[in-house]
Amino acid sequence: MNEFELIDEIIKTLGDVTLGDSVVIGPGDDSAAFRVPPGQLLVSSIDTLVEGVHFPQGAPGDLIGYRALMVSLSDLAAMGAQPAMVLVALTLASADVEWVTSLARGLRDAAQTTGVRIVGGNITKGATAINVSVHGFAPEESLLRRSGASPGDGIYVTGELGGAAAALARGDLLEFGDDLDALASRYFRPQARLDVGVELRGIASSAIDVSDGLLQDLHHLATNSAVAMAIETESLPLCPGASLEDALWGGDDYELCFTAVTELPTLSVPVARIGVVERGEGVWLDGKRVSPAGFQHFSGV
Amino acid sequence: MNEFELIDEIIKTLGDVTLGDSVVIGPGDDSAAFRVPPGQLLVSSIDTLVEGVHFPQGAPGDLIGYRALMVSLSDLAAMGAQPAMVLVALTLASADVEWVTSLARGLRDAAQTTGVRIVGGNITKGATAINVSVHGFAPEESLLRRSGASPGDGIYVTGELGGAAAALARGDLLEFGDDLDALASRYFRPQARLDVGVELRGIASSAIDVSDGLLQDLHHLATNSAVAMAIETESLPLCPGASLEDALWGGDDYELCFTAVTELPTLSVPVARIGVVERGEGVWLDGKRVSPAGFQHFSGV
Numbered sequence: 001m002n003e004f005e006l007i008d009e010i011i012k013t014l015g016d017v018t019l020g021d022s023v024v025i026g027p028g029d030d031s032a033a034f035r036v037p038p039g040q041l042l043v044s045s046i047d048t049l050v051e052g053v054h055f056p057q058g059a060p061g062d063l064i065g066y067r068a069l070m071v072s073l074s075d076l077a078a079m080g081a082q083p084a085m086v087l088v089a090l091t092l093a094s095a096d097v098e099w100v101t102s103l104a105r106g107l108r109d110a111a112q113t114t115g116v117r118i119v120g121g122n123i124t125k126g127a128t129a130i131n132v133s134v135h136g137f138a139p140e141e142s143l144l145r146r147s148g149a150s151p152g153d154g155i156y157v158t159g160e161l162g163g164a165a166a167a168l169a170r171g172d173l174l175e176f177g178d179d180l181d182a183l184a185s186r187y188f189r190p191q192a193r194l195d196v197g198v199e200l201r202g203i204a205s206s207a208i209d210v211s212d213g214l215l216q217d218l219h220h221l222a223t224n225s226a227v228a229m230a231i232e233t234e235s236l237p238l239c240p241g242a243s244l245e246d247a248l249w250g251g252d253d254y255e256l257c258f259t260a261v262t263e264l265p266t267l268s269v270p271v272a273r274i275g276v277v278e279r280g281e282g283v284w285l286d287g288k289r290v291s292p293a294g295f296q297h298f299s300g301v
Numbered sequence: 302m303n304e305f306e307l308i309d310e311i312i313k314t315l316g317d318v319t320l321g322d323s324v325v326i327g328p329g330d331d332s333a334a335f336r337v338p339p340g341q342l343l344v345s346s347i348d349t350l351v352e353g354v355h356f357p358q359g360a361p362g363d364l365i366g367y368r369a370l371m372v373s374l375s376d377l378a379a380m381g382a383q384p385a386m387v388l389v390a391l392t393l394a395s396a397d398v399e400w401v402t403s404l405a406r407g408l409r410d411a412a413q414t415t416g417v418r419i420v421g422g423n424i425t426k427g428a429t430a431i432n433v434s435v436h437g438f439a440p441e442e443s444l445l446r447r448s449g450a451s452p453g454d455g456i457y458v459t460g461e462l463g464g465a466a467a468a469l470a471r472g473d474l475l476e477f478g479d480d481l482d483a484l485a486s487r488y489f490r491p492q493a494r495l496d497v498g499v500e501l502r503g504i505a506s507s508a509i510d511v512s513d514g515l516l517q518d519l520h521h522l523a524t525n526s527a528v529a530m531a532i533e534t535e536s537l538p539l540c541p542g543a544s545l546e547d548a549l550w551g552g553d554d555y556e557l558c559f560t561a562v563t564e565l566p567t568l569s570v571p572v573a574r575i576g577v578v579e580r581g582e583g584v585w586l587d588g589k590r591v592s593p594a595g596f597q598h599f600s601g602v
Contacts, residue, residue, distance in 0.1 A: 029380070030346065030447065033343065033380070033441070040337075044335065045332035045423075046390045050392060075331045076332060079332045081332065122347050125354055127430075
């Protein structure tokens with residue numbers, strides 16, 4: 001099977017997630033073409049998942065496809081953007097048609113869940129990796145940024161923390177096959193908080209998604225907003241099975257961490273208040289300053 | 302140097318190509334945000350260059366950065382789109398700061414040459430590869446597609462063919478350092494035909510960029526337009542130093558190949574008429590049908 005036949009297989013598997021009223025040109029030309037609603041900004045991010053680094057070698061394709069798309073969409077959620085379309089560039093060590101169509105099924109499922117369209121991509125040979133470039137829309141005045149937190153704002157996090165790290169720590173990520181238990185699901189089937197991101201427009205003063213680990217990501221908010229972030233361990237919403245360490249340092253949760261000055265309205269997922277923004281700098285845990293050291297790919301290199 | 306310090310170095314090197322009136326949020330948040338002109342479609346493509354596959358191991362970073370951006374922008378040229386912004390995802394085997402800042406200089410040079418803004422990216426560890434997601438704008442009615450060629454249209458190609466393949470065939474791609482000769486420049490410093498793409502709006506009936514090899518790319522035009530493409534070897538504009546084989550089968554030229562029913566106006570680069578669109582199917586060279594077999598990454602796998 002050559003490159004072009006493999007692409008045809010993928011497009012066939014993706015089915016109607018490549019189509020939509022806004023898709024003027026989908027897969028199969030030099031570029032895709034997409035309609036942008038008037039008055040909206042284009043909100044864009046790119047992410048790479050490398051085999052052996054971001055997912056275990058031998059992981060089922062559908063889980064990796066699902067995870068790759070959700071992880072990338074999480075960056076749109078953190079901006080309060082509505083997902084619109086994605087491009088997927090696959091680098092493949094071999095043309096394993098079965099694995100690749102399984103990957104396409106995972107991408108399709110995540111696209112169906114979130115409503116995003118998969119409008120184009122690329123395929124090439126090399127060490128297996130999945131690159132996803134995600135694009136959404138948001139009105140300029142309601143973008144959620146990392147800057148904007150002010151002293152006195154509450155610090156909040158959606159859902160539960162540490163589940164993905166706890167799953168990784170067990171070291172048996174691949175034993176479940178398609179029958180994932182609760183912890184393995186936290187790793188393989190993260191849910192980008194897209195609805196909450198949109199709900200937080202006009203409410204959150206700053207926001208980030210928890211991808212590198214809570215403390216690391218709080219550090220980004222603190223730096224970009226030029227404030228200190230003070231959190232209390234006892235208020236952290238631990239995922240059942242996760243340790244405090246998992247919740248503080250583990251990455252891959254893809255919850256939203258945000259600040260807000262106002263009382264929160266009822267949101268579509270549970271939210272915990274974990275601390276308060278203060279004058280100063282850095283991240284403070286139970287009154288003690290902690291240095292950022294989440295998941296840094298080149299740490300110490 | 303950790304991941305975030307490396308990102309800071311890259312952003313510093315990129316300088317003002319990350320900025321612009323249309324850039325609402327550049328590098329440093331969860332996503333970038335960009336203004337889209339009213340009445341324009343978003344035209345988007347993604348490309349990956351893998352070390353050892355698409356560029357030689359040990360190649361100077363600035364050449365690779367330049368090439369990666371130009372190669373990706375070539376897909377916008379083939380649509381007649383005006384380049385607007387790009388996202389760059391780097392996968393790096395090691396945090397070689399010197400090589401990475403050199404790569405950033407190459408990206409910056411290509412961005413300055415074309416006017417595109419580099420608004421965001423990602424960096425991760427793994428086998429070295431560069432992913433570029435490119436985005437431009439075009440009015441819906443003037444998109445150049447692969448479909449649209451009709452019997453009787455002339456077939457044209459910009460510039461000269463085969464130079465990059467001839468450079469590759471010499472096997473001494475890295476001996477020049479920064480002092481490239483004409484052939485090595487064809488490989489390392491391709492020029493995306495962005496101006497010509499825009500000039501061809503309303504003129505070309507179909508278009509593609511010559512990335513996989515002329516015959517392969519003509520095959521795409523023939524298939525998407527449901528016609529036959531008949532070309533004459535004696536009319537092919539060979540790059541000095543390139544063989545006919547290089548021009549027909551070699552990839553990496555990044556010229557535009559297009560069809561048009563009308564006389565061509567004067568364009569900003571030389572254009573050669575290489576054949577004519579006919580009823581039927583496939584690609585015909587001097588009256589003989591040729592099967593497509595350009596650069597197929599998984600050929601025979």
